Each structure stands twice: as structure tokens, then as C-alpha cells.
Amino acid sequence: MTTPENSKPKRLSGTYRSARSFMAKTPVTLLVWHLLVVTTGIVFLAAGLIMLVVPGPGALFIVIGIFVLSTEYTWAKRAMGPVKSMIELATKWWQDPTLRKIRRQVVGSFALIVLSMVGWYLYQYQFTLDGFRELEAFLTR
Numbered sequence: 001m002t003t004p005e006n007s008k009p010k011r012l013s014g015t016y017r018s019a020r021s022f023m024a025k026t027p028v029t030l031l032v033w034h035l036l037v038v039t040t041g042i043v044f045l046a047a048g049l050i051m052l053v054v055p056g057p058g059a060l061f062i063v064i065g066i067f068v069l070s071t072e073y074t075w076a077k078r079a080m081g082p083v084k085s086m087i088e089l090a091t092k093w094w095q096d097p098t099l100r101k102i103r104r105q106v107v108g109s110f111a112l113i114v115l116s117m118v119g120w121y122l123y124q125y126q127f128t129l130d131g132f133r134e135l136e137a138f139l140t141r
Contacts, residue, residue: 016071034072041069
């Protein structure tokens, strides 16, 4: 008899709960815990906001920052609702057995194209960077 998916213990939340209960033994360590969570969350949020302007994975860092803050604050947990639903939707799509063959074909085709390009480059230029120098000269004209 198999167990349903919902009855499996969540390792991350169990580890988090045990760490938080250990830190909640005294008011000082609880304050340190809150400061650690808030600081980590705000650093990730700030880095994400900065990366929205400069190159980098800004949206990912914003989601990580809100995830860290959602361990302590209900407003952040509510903000994670749409993100969790999108992740669940993507997980269901990825695990769909009817699309497995299509995914294999797309990934296989992409791998074949990349490998053939690498093979052509190695055949044409051996192990030198001459091809990239020609590309750089072409792009900077």
C-alpha cells in the first residue's frame, strides 16, 4: 500500500522548525534569529531589486528574499502564494507523462545542435580561439 504525497514529511520545514525551536529557548537567541531572518531576506530583496537594473537574476533573488521572510511573516507567506502556484503548475507540466516524449525530443535536438556546433568549431579551428577572434572582429566593425 502506497502513502499519499501529502503524508510525506517535509525535511526542510522539519529542519527549520528544529532550528527555530532551538533558537527560541531564550529571548536573546530568538531576537538573534529574527535579526538573521530579516537581514537575510532584506539582503536578497535588495540584491534582487538592484539586479533588476543591472544584469543578473533579479526576479529570482526577490523570490528567494520573500521566501526567507515568509518563514517568519504572514504577509510574505501570502505574497509567496502566486509563486507557489506557478511552481506547482510548472512541476505538473514537467511531470506530465504525455509531454515526456516531446521534452526528450526537444532536449535531444538542442543537445545535437550544440554538439554539432562544438564539433564543427573543433574541426575548423582545432583548440584555438581564432574563431572567436574572427567573430569579435566581425561584430566590432
